[in-house]
Amino acid sequence: MTDRKDIERHSTLLVEGSFGKPDLNRVETEGHTFMVKDVRRRNFFLRWTLGLWLIHKEWKIYSRLKGLKGIPQPVERIDRFAFAMEFISGVPIERGKIIPPSFFSDLDQVLKAIHSRGVVHMDLRHKGNILVSDKGEPFLIDFNSSFAFKEKGILRRYLFPLFRWVDYGGLLKLKKRASPSSMTPEETDFLKRFNRLRKLWIFN
Numbered sequence: 001m002t003d004r005k006d007i008e009r010h011s012t013l014l015v016e017g018s019f020g021k022p023d024l025n026r027v028e029t030e031g032h033t034f035m036v037k038d039v040r041r042r043n044f045f046l047r048w049t050l051g052l053w054l055i056h057k058e059w060k061i062y063s064r065l066k067g068l069k070g071i072p073q074p075v076e077r078i079d080r081f082a083f084a085m086e087f088i089s090g091v092p093i094e095r096g097k098i099i100p101p102s103f104f105s106d107l108d109q110v111l112k113a114i115h116s117r118g119v120v121h122m123d124l125r126h127k128g129n130i131l132v133s134d135k136g137e138p139f140l141i142d143f144n145s146s147f148a149f150k151e152k153g154i155l156r157r158y159l160f161p162l163f164r165w166v167d168y169g170g171l172l173k174l175k176k177r178a179s180p181s182s183m184t185p186e187e188t189d190f191l192k193r194f195n196r197l198r199k200l201w202i203f204n
Contacts, residue, residue: 003078007036017042020050021144026087034075038082052080054144059083061143064117070110070139088139090131093178100136104175104182107138111167114140118149118156120163124170127178169194 006029015024022037037058039051062074062085075084093099107130114121123129123145131139147163149156172191176183183191 004040004082007038007078007082011036020046020054022051022055022082027084033087034084035072035087036078036082036084038078040081047081055081055083058143058146061119061146061148064119064148065114068110068113068117070106070137071114072139072141088131088133088141090133090139092128093130093132093174094127097132097178099132099179101182103132103136103138104171104179107140107171110138110140111171115164115167118151118160119143119146120149120160121146121167121170122163124167125173127174130174165194169198 006027007025010029011025011027013023014026017023017039020039020042022039023041025036025038027034027036037055039047039055041047042051059074059077062072062083065071066074072088073086075086077083111121111124121129121140121143123142124140126142129140129142131141133139149160169191172183172187172194175187176191
């Protein structure tokens with residue numbers, strides 16, 4: 001198990017967070033390796049406002065997705081400013097990188113699994129949010145921009161289908177960039193329609 005002392009003594013800073021976003025630390029302790037997301041180093045105002053909210057929101061989302069293949073598993077909430085999760089040894093998708101033929105179909109299954117739990121990712125266009133593990137398997141990470149919807153309610157009924165559609169368009173955009181030859185005619189047509197409608201999306 002990890003605690004604040006483990007972060008300070010045994011961590012390697014992998015990504016320094018900006019504004020209210022957390023730092024990403026690799027922590028190795030007692031023969032285990034964890035990824036720790038931590039906003040403790042943000043300034044006082046950001047740490048206690050946006051940083052605190054983002055950490056709490058993302059921890060709840062990882063907890064809701066616990067047990068799903070292709071998602072780093074939550075380990076523990078260290079304190080109000082940080083949490084630890086499974087460390088995934090992998091690399092982001094790069095243009096021209098050799099990807100197993102099953103990669104994007106497996107990634108589509110991961111996406112459907114998180115949607116089945118009422119979660120939308122909302123940042124799949126960012127290639128750094130999808131890792132290719134050492135075994136060639138897809139892992140979906142960084143749920144900072146994500147939303148989790150209750151099982152019932154007006155938001156689940158009207159916003160969830162729209163956000164799910166945005167996720168799928170983001171996946172296809174990444175697939176076209178990383179592996180254009182694997183795109184099906186149906187996926188190409190969907191992406192063309194998606195890109196036209198995306199211009200109207202207020203979060204561009």
